[in-house]
Amino acid sequence: MSSTCFDRIAELVTNRPELGDGSPLGLRTDAAVVVEDGEVVWVGDAGAAPATDDLVELTGRCVLPSFVDSHSHLVFGGERAEEFAARMAGRAYTAGGIRTTIAATRAASVEQLRRRAGQLVTEMRRQGTGVVEIKSGYGAEVATERRSLEVACELTGETTYLGAHVVAPEFVDDPSGYVELVTGEMLDSCAPLARWIDVFVEDGAFDGDQARTILRAGAERGLGARVHANQLGPGPGVQVACEVGAASADHCTHLDERDVAALADSGTVATLVPGAEFSTRSPVYPDGRRLLDAGVTVALATDCNPGTSYTTSMPFVIALAVRDCGLTPSEAVWAATAGGAAALRRDDVGHLGVGAHAWLTVLDAPSHHHLAYRPGVPLARLLAAPQGVPATPPGDGSPGPGWPIPPR
């Protein structure tokens, strides 16, 4: 048993309205939090906490629940910096991108995949992220999809089988054959390693009927549904997500009134990943304002991947969401914490109520507004973590094999 009091916090974001000012962020000023054995056990006024083994004073700083990054693709081989540079130089984006990563991922050893993914999780932790979801999807063949999920399982309990990322190169002339593989042998191999199943619904990827088939096959194996929906243009992704009761529809960049209404009625979270719009220089960003005004639950995530959003930074995503998706700074912080938890159907993270996992992030700044107000500035870092997870990087802190994360 060991207990720590984080005291003299200038602003505490609890995400529990009743613990604070009644707003969704449940803000308290001059506050304290007590953590015992990796759990939040007390929240109250500065100087009023029960006795603890350790005391950490955080005068002038803001403390919030660690970010929940509910959408990432961290297991891959190779990088695509040249493709990015060419795109930014105005050269046309070629469809070869994702296939380049598939080839590099198939060629990578488990050790290479593990080292890269671990480094990226370490980057995330350094910027204040606690829970992260990690997808497969750069194998597009049974063995590599399984290997990708084995690596993901070492890093998180929130693993997602994304065999249906794109049709594998071997099946370009036989997409239904690939759907059969994804819902058959590949699913058999991957389902035991995954909590979720995801499908990329887009022209050139999978259509609505294929997505239904894939998500239903996953549901029969106990996998919850998530969908890459309406990223590059209008399409059936959001409707399919709401129809099958997906936890989240991700991207949501091109929505019509029916899509917004379906999200509001279904309880499916809309997860915005504006790092993708930024990195592809998209003229259109998801309209978060419209979604919030319609009553949709909105989450923010990095979509970290080597092609279209190679960032691990939730603070950067928060700044983008405020600047380009119409969220207020407070709404963006909620979406990056409690919103991410909702997108993973978790009630034990994303807030600092008693009993929550002790994922705490501290800002070298007095309020949560500074995350969007000071873009690109490294203000956020992990302050505390559940048992078995060090809050500071292991070893000398240099990029290494990664930050160990216990299963949920």
Ligand SMILES: [Zn+2]
């Ligand atoms: Zn994605």
